[in-house]
Amino acid sequence: MPEMTYRDALNLALKEEMRRDPSIVVWGEDVALYEGSFKVSRGLLAEFGEERVLDTPISENTIIGVAVGAAMGGLRPVAELMTVNFALLAMDQIIDHMTKIRYMFGGQVNLPMVIRAPGGGGSQLAAQHSQSLETYFMHAPGMRVAYPATPADAKGLLKTAIRDNNPVMFLEHELLYNSKGEVPDDPESLVPFGKCDVKRSGTDITIVAYARMTILALQAAEELAKENISCEVVDLRTLAPLDAETFVASVKKTGRAVVVEECWKTCGLGGEIATRIYDGCFDSLRAPVRRVSGLDVPMPYSRKLEKLCIPQVADIVAVVKETMAAKY
Amino acid sequence: MKETSLRAILPDHELVRMYEQMVLCREFEESCAEQYTKGHITGFLHLYSGQEAVAVGSTHALHKDDYILSAYREHAQAIVRGAEPRRVMAELFGKATGICKGKGGSMHLFAPELAFMGGYAIVGGQFPIAVGLAFASKFRKEGRIAACFFGDGAVNQGTFHESLNWARLWELPVLFVCENNAYGIGTSVERSSALADIHKRTCGYDIPSVRVDGMDVMAVHAAVKWGAEWVREQNRPYLIEALTYRFRGHSMADPGKYRSAAEVELWKARDPLPAFAIRLIEEGIVTQAELGAIKQESIAIVQEAVTFAEESPWPEDGSVWEDIYA
Numbered sequence A: 001m002p003e004m005t006y007r008d009a010l011n012l013a014l015k016e017e018m019r020r021d022p023s024i025v026v027w028g029e030d031v032a033l034y035e036g037s038f039k040v041s042r043g044l045l046a047e048f049g050e051e052r053v054l055d056t057p058i059s060e061n062t063i064i065g066v067a068v069g070a071a072m073g074g075l076r077p078v079a080e081l082m083t084v085n086f087a088l089l090a091m092d093q094i095i096d097h098m099t100k101i102r103y104m105f106g107g108q109v110n111l112p113m114v115i116r117a118p119g120g121g122g123s124q125l126a127a128q129h130s131q132s133l134e135t136y137f138m139h140a141p142g143m144r145v146a147y148p149a150t151p152a153d154a155k156g157l158l159k160t161a162i163r164d165n166n167p168v169m170f171l172e173h174e175l176l177y178n179s180k181g182e183v184p185d186d187p188e189s190l191v192p193f194g195k196c197d198v199k200r201s202g203t204d205i206t207i208v209a210y211a212r213m214t215i216l217a218l219q220a221a222e223e224l225a226k227e228n229i230s231c232e233v234v235d236l237r238t239l240a241p242l243d244a245e246t247f248v249a250s251v252k253k254t255g256r257a258v259v260v261e262e263c264w265k266t267c268g269l270g271g272e273i274a275t276r277i278y279d280g281c282f283d284s285l286r287a288p289v290r291r292v293s294g295l296d297v298p299m300p301y302s303r304k305l306e307k308l309c310i311p312q313v314a315d316i317v318a319v320v321k322e323t324m325a326a327k328y
Numbered sequence B: 001m002k003e004t005s006l007r008a009i010l011p012d013h014e015l016v017r018m019y020e021q022m023v024l025c026r027e028f029e030e031s032c033a034e035q036y037t038k039g040h041i042t043g044f045l046h047l048y049s050g051q052e053a054v055a056v057g058s059t060h061a062l063h064k065d066d067y068i069l070s071a072y073r074e075h076a077q078a079i080v081r082g083a084e085p086r087r088v089m090a091e092l093f094g095k096a097t098g099i100c101k102g103k104g105g106s107m108h109l110f111a112p113e114l115a116f117m118g119g120y121a122i123v124g125g126q127f128p129i130a131v132g133l134a135f136a137s138k139f140r141k142e143g144r145i146a147a148c149f150f151g152d153g154a155v156n157q158g159t160f161h162e163s164l165n166w167a168r169l170w171e172l173p174v175l176f177v178c179e180n181n182a183y184g185i186g187t188s189v190e191r192s193s194a195l196a197d198i199h200k201r202t203c204g205y206d207i208p209s210v211r212v213d214g215m216d217v218m219a220v221h222a223a224v225k226w227g228a229e230w231v232r233e234q235n236r237p238y239l240i241e242a243l244t245y246r247f248r249g250h251s252m253a254d255p256g257k258y259r260s261a262a263e264v265e266l267w268k269a270r271d272p273l274p275a276f277a278i279r280l281i282e283e284g285i286v287t288q289a290e291l292g293a294i295k296q297e298s299i300a301i302v303q304e305a306v307t308f309a310e311e312s313p314w315p316e317d318g319s320v321w322e323d324i325y326a
Ligand SMILES: Cc1ncc(C[n+]2csc(CCOP(=O)(O)OP(=O)(O)O)c2C)c(N)n1
Pocket: A029, A058, A060, A082, A086, A089, B073, B121, B122, B123, B124, B150, B151, B152, B153, B154, B155, B181, B183, B184, B185, B250
């Protein structure tokens, strides 16, 4: 398998799918001529031309709304929001329209569309540009939400997203674009939605994470192994559908769980996952489920403060150790 | 047609002050670029070099208590309004002595004591806030107007259109100033706006507007002077489109490959600093030697700002929990 970056894996997924299906169109701010602000759409304009790869005005709500209409009209749009922060300007089309149209109209129409949105914190972009909004999208029924951690998952999940007949919010972590990994080159190798991936097997404790938090969890697991704590790291991969079966099975085996989430703690997805664990295997738990979360504050710019707001490897290590030491 | 002499418009000391501020802003921004390269400034950094005539010409034509709002390319707007360069630099370094205690950074400067009501990083976020400030001013009979600065890319956000309509409907004193630097990141105005003449876009809202040369500080000054007084007297919005250019990329991360070297050179030949300097000299308002001294003075101010930022303490960890609620 060739090694490539998360960015190139996404790029390859777009190219392969666009070659396969001429109804796929791509648009967003600076995606065509500029090739994307994170260069994920590099080479698309050159290969597929300006009929299929289009720059839009800075009009997020309409970027999504036009994609909704185009999907209704028989195309498969992949709309890019320059960053997930700007999804907040498009929440009306996303939540009020995209996720409701199928149901509200009695299942008579499908919206096969994808919204790609880079996000997450850690680059000192301050309060308006560092948000982790994944929970916002999970909260609304009617769309899928994917958030890959590795280049292989990035490629496989994006291809599944494009082929899915439902609207998909496809989140990408800005700090993972340069990360590298092996990626299958078979264009028919897809990663299914609704299937967690056990990224590391272990016996003492389960760490449930997603996207960049999976990478940090794996680093924490590596450190903890040196102290003879065996962690199983379960990567959610899709937040909706949420594959509780896999992480519950893992916790049944280990008896302990820590959830790592980059988003704000209050009403964050970690609460949902903890509840699913309690529902699914309360009897097997040997300690309460703990959460390592983003701090409930708007992101400060100063790098010294920013670091405190985003889960770090050391935080995961500490909470795992506390959970292991807890006696009940 | 002979140009009106500068002296007929403003007293010598104010003209010199305007030039000093343009030079200071340029030096400040170029120093920021250097500090970014050194890793002292992180995150996004959008520099104003090339657009100085807009901030300086406008600010000098407004009353001191008129509100100013801008986007994320706002260091110069804040400094010209009176923010201390050292505290702006400290903010960019993320230090506790920064103008927003290190919480905002480059894109989010704020100084209410100067009626500088913020730098906003969501394109188009400042429009309704400016309308709200104008409403408050009118309600409280303060006689201040809200000057709202924004880029050419921002005019395709719904908030632009909604705010124009609102300001006209409620008869509010908002001066909209578009800094049209020809691009929103890599997309030119022609490729993003159906009607590239941005000033004409107000006609659907019955709002008068004008286009000015944004590389000419006195042209900007004249337009804003007239526009601001009209807004104040009529309690109605007005829009000025200033044609300008950023000499650097969109942000430090942008190599700017979408602009030809010839285009950039053409605009650099219209650099507002030397253009204004020549007029000041021609009219005998400053000497060549004084120009040199102004530059040296600016360099010293910026160097002092960097030293101050470097030596300032980082924010205390506990401050992360402060300032969330009143
Ligand atoms: C709502 C929103 N969408 C997209 C962006 C990303 N973005 C930042 S600056 C920018 C271009 C804005 O161009 P313009 O208004 O012309 O201002 P300039 O940078 O030229 O000063 C874009 C698209 C953003 N910050 N906010």
